[in-house]
Amino acid sequence: MPDKDYDALLEAMTLEEQVSLLSGASFWRTAAIERLGVAPVKLTDGPNGARGEDFSGGIRSAAYPVGIALAATWAPSLVEEAAADLAREARSKGARVLLGPTVNMHRNPLNGRNFECFSEDPTLASAMAVAYVRGVQSQGVGATIKHFIGNECEHERRTTSSQIDETTLREIYLPPFEAAVKEARVACVMTAYNALNGVHTSQNHWLLEDVLRGEWGFDGVVMSDWTATHSTAEGLLAGLDLEMPGPTVHRGAKLIAAARDDAALAGAVRRSARRILALADRVGAGEQDDLDTERAEDRPETRALIRRLGAEAAVLLKNDDRQLPLDPARLSRVAVIGPNSAKAVMFGGGSAQINAHYSVSPLQGLRQALPGVEITHAIGCPGDRYLPLLDQPVEIRFFEGVTMQGDPVLVKQGETSEFRWFGPVAPEVDHLAFSARLATTYEAPETGAYEIGLMSAGTSRLYVDGVLVLDAWNGWSRGQSYFGHGSDERRTVLHMQAGRRYEITLDYACGDGLTTTLKAVRFGLRPPSAKGSLEEAVALAKEADAVIVVAGLNDSWETEAEDRASLALPEPQDALIEAVLAANPATTVVIQSGSPVQMPWADRARSILQLWYPGQECGHALADVLTGRAEPGGRLPQSFPAGPEGLEGVMQRPDRGASVPYDEGSFIGYRGFLRRGDRPAFPFGHGLGYADIRFGESRVSATPEGASVEVVLQNHSDRPGQEVVQIYLRGAEDNACWLRAFRKLRLQPGERGEVRLDLTRRDFSRWSEEDGEWREMVGPVEILIGRSVEVIHNTHMVDLAGSKHCFAMSQTAGSETLR
CATH class of the missing domain: 2.60.120.260 (Galactose-binding domain-like)
Structure with missing residues (x-):
């Protein structure tokens, strides 16, 4: 509908009707104006499944891998495919707007909602955000990028203020939102619970009007997180269009009375009402929509996609002596042990939870994948935070x-x-x-x-x-x-x-x-x-040809509104893993978590697999990877620290009403490890495959937009495989290292392939708070080409001279550790 029609429609409305559009009519729906044909828009959680209106139980839905697992694929095209499928799930629930993706950064490894977010790195998070938004919106469903901004801590999120300087905001926390607006034209932005530099994000004029709308050109709807609107006039004038949920607390009669005597406020009401009307048209909301009927559509193609996603996201952290993949021909008995072994841990807690169509546990998946092998099982120890629910009517x-x-x-x-x-x-x-x-x-x-x-x-x-x-x-x-x-x-x-x-x-x-x-x-x-028995687990391990221990966290340990208390696994899981490793070295440890956990036994484990929360096909995806039916395609989107040392500041739990200082600036994640000289247990970008893919020669050349990097890879094995080419830049100013480009390449046995990655002038820039804009780095810049932030195969020097790039074509062959 063109703007002039919106003007006519707004003119036909009373002030009361205009105001009614600016808050939810219910928890999940916007208001309708029947006499003028204005239809309501139904919204639904969430990032890893479309739940519908029932918060508990309700119509069954597909459970997809969580955000960190999607990012671990390092495959934007695959994430876009998944998001498009998820949008179809949203439509099956009568919803036109999906409340996702979540793109807050992995600043604090204990953040209870890290599982829902993508990465500690803005380049990776931005690529995933754009892919996710494009996928959702390709099906006519509006995506909602959240939480804008500084929601990197769940503990006291409603009362704290994230104190972030502008350089840190621009370099780390704003880029995924900016990319979603500029590259994917995201439909909605949801503000965060916390304040930013002392001002609630839902009424922060600089954030919503100056940056989001003024600089980036956002033309969609800004909504509050649920119950995170704090004012009547201030939020509206700052750019908050929609108070959620309904019925209203701060608008309604309060806003009507205030707007009658305030022309500026009345103008703001009209502008926001226009944006709500435009959203309804954009997502195709109509008067004939059946918002009450929610369907459970268990599609075979969705099952296959989720299974493939789970394998693509799984990160093989360690594989000494090529213990994996398992060879069924050499197995007669396999022991499956651990608190997560006989249940499918599909997602984290909070608004990400859904009523899944079904679930496949690791035990079920391995029994189906190894029909001729005796599979024994022991829990070993409990892993639940709360006592298990009764699974009966x-x-x-x-x-x-x-x-x-x-x-x-x-x-x-x-x-x-x-x-x-x-x-x-x-x-x-x-x-x-x-x-x-x-x-x-x-x-x-x-x-x-x-x-x-x-x-x-x-x-x-x-x-x-x-x-x-x-x-x-x-x-x-x-x-x-x-x-x-x-x-x-x-x-x-x-x-x-x-x-x-x-x-x-x-x-x-x-x-x-x-x-x-x-x-x-x-x-x-x-x-x-x-409760399980350690003795039983050890006895089974001793008798097995191979042992799979499935341990980790679940939706009660990692959940919205609460942060974890420690990097350690819940007791007594470490003791179980240690005992099983001692009983049988042919043990693979599988960890399920949505964020890093300490692994004090890592040196004694030959193979370790990070499975994340892979959705309803959990057990099938795991079995595919363990048996070699699928390649473990994941690479870490977040550094895995060996312990809390050096991270005490970012992991500190704030007091009620406190300020949360982001004193580390842009040096979170791998940049912090490099600056401190610390070694993580497993670095950002790390992940092993089963194929032997090696980096060859590389070339760098200038382009009008910046630079082009070409890299040759070759598969030297007799099985297909894949590798992620990662391009980092390191400046001379503060020795900061930045991921700037990446590409996943699949190669058949013996195949040689070439990857070309383009770098822009923005990639060679840092934010200048003094100038209020991006400035090219001063001095020579290293282009680092490798398979993780630590394993660099080729380097090139770039001399930034004036407005042109002059390239020194020096190359370092072989592997090195970036320190």
């Missing part, structure tokens, strides 16, 4: 008011012993004041001491056979669960007898002021044998 009855009196207003069946509601629960339920009773019958599989746990956002109490065993009702207190709205888990131990059926009931209430935005309750139960 649980009835829930909802009551009006908080005392569970009268007849229930709604009865539903859940698939597990957890219920979460973000916003409305159901039309029949007053989500501001309701109570519920959960009930199920549990048949004990064995005799012994069972652990049982309870936690809730709201008050709760749990009964077994009518006896109160856990009380989070009297003396309820806020803990770390459920985005900081819930209590910590309360536990007890009960003796149960095998074969006996136990009636478990739970009372829950919300409405006493403890929580109104997010309501949740869960109970977990663990039989004695589910």
Whole structure:
């Protein structure tokens, strides 16, 4: 619709109607104006799957690899393909806008949301952001890049201010957003919870108007993160178009009254309303849209794509003696061990969680991949932060008011012993004041001491056979669960007898002021044998031809609104890995996490595979890589430190209301390691393959835009493989090193290939805060060509003389470590 039609439409609106467009009508929908044919737009989380409107349970959806896994592919074309498929998932939920991608930087390795983000490097993150946005928007769905900006810490994210100087912003944190706007014309930008330099990002005029719209030319919608609007007039005048979620807190009648007497504010209302109208047209929102019907579309092509993505993202960190891939012909017995071995850990926690169509565990995947091999299994040790949910039907009855009196207003069946509601629960339920009773019958599989746990956002109490065993009702207190709205888990131990059926009931209430935005309750139960046995694991390992240990984190350890407390694996996983390695050297350690973990046993492990959270095809993707059906295609998008030394500043948990100083400036990740002279456990860009691909000669030549780098590679093995050519620049000024270009190349056995990568003048520049613009680096610049930031094969010197590039064609052959 051309601008003149928007003008006519806006003229036909009352001020009240214009204002109604500037906040959500509900948690996931914008407002409609039926008399003028203005349709609502439905939004959905999130970056690794389209959940729909139900925050817990709900219609099933495809679970894709998380953001860090997508970035680990170093393959923008593949990420674009995945994002296009994800957009089709969004359409199946009736949504026109997807709340992703998340492009905050991996500054803090303990950030609870690192799994959702791409990288510590702005060049890699920018390439992934552009690919993701293009893929989503190729299907007519609007992408929402988030969180703008400085949300690199989840702990106290709502109360802290990220203190970032402009040079650091321009060089590290702004580039993915800038690229998404300029190169992919992203539809929406979501502001962050935190403040930037003392001003909330949702009302930061410099950020939203001067930079985003003024410099970059953004013409889409700026929305707040959920409940992160803090003012009526200030946010709107600063450029915040849409307050989410609805119903409004800061706009509505407040904004109408203010705009009647303020021409500038009324003009801002009109501009933002225009942008909401333009978004609805851009994504094809119409009056006939069926927003209530959500479909579960389990497509074969999506299954195959997710499986391929999982293998492309897997990073082979170590492979001494070519222990991998496994040769099925030489195997009679394989032991699969570890807390993540018999369950599929698909994604992290928070808004990234979805109700997946299905899940394939590592144990299932290996059993299918090795049909002629005996597969033994042991948990070894627990890995859950909270006691496991009951995976069986649980009835829930909802009551009006908080005392569970009268007849229930709604009865539903859940698939597990957890219920979460973000916003409305159901039309029949007053989500501001309701109570519920959960009930199920549990048949004990064995005799012994069972652990049982309870936690809730709201008050709760749990009964077994009518006896109160856990009380989070009297003396309820806020803990770390459920985005900081819930209590910590309360536990007890009960003796149960095998074969006996136990009636478990739970009372829950919300409405006493403890929580109104997010309501949740869960109970977990663990039989004695589910704790695992170190002795059993070691015994199986000793008898096996090969051992696969699958350890790591999960969605309770890495989650939105909370940061991890340590780089270490949860106890006692390190002890399990050490014991299994001692029992059988033919052990491969597989780590699932969305961020780095310490590996004190790494020197003793022959092979280590970083699997990330690869989505619903978890076990199949793992089996493909371990058996050599697929190449481990991943390279690290984040440095893996050996320990916390040197990172104490960025990992410090801020106090409530504190400033978070980004004192390290642009030297996060690998730049920080190089500056400090520290050696990470595994460097940025690192990853091994099964093929023997070697770097050959390289050439550098000047172009009108900057420079062109050509690199020759050859596959010297009898199997196909791939390598990622990485181009870094190192300036003489402060010895800073920057990834500026990369390309993944696939080669058949014996094949020789050539990669050409172009560098722009911006690539040879650093931000000058004094001049307020990009300036070319002073002095000679090294062009470093390698397979990681540490393993450099060829170097060229570039002398930046005036406005022209003069190239010294010196080349260093062979490999070196960049230090």
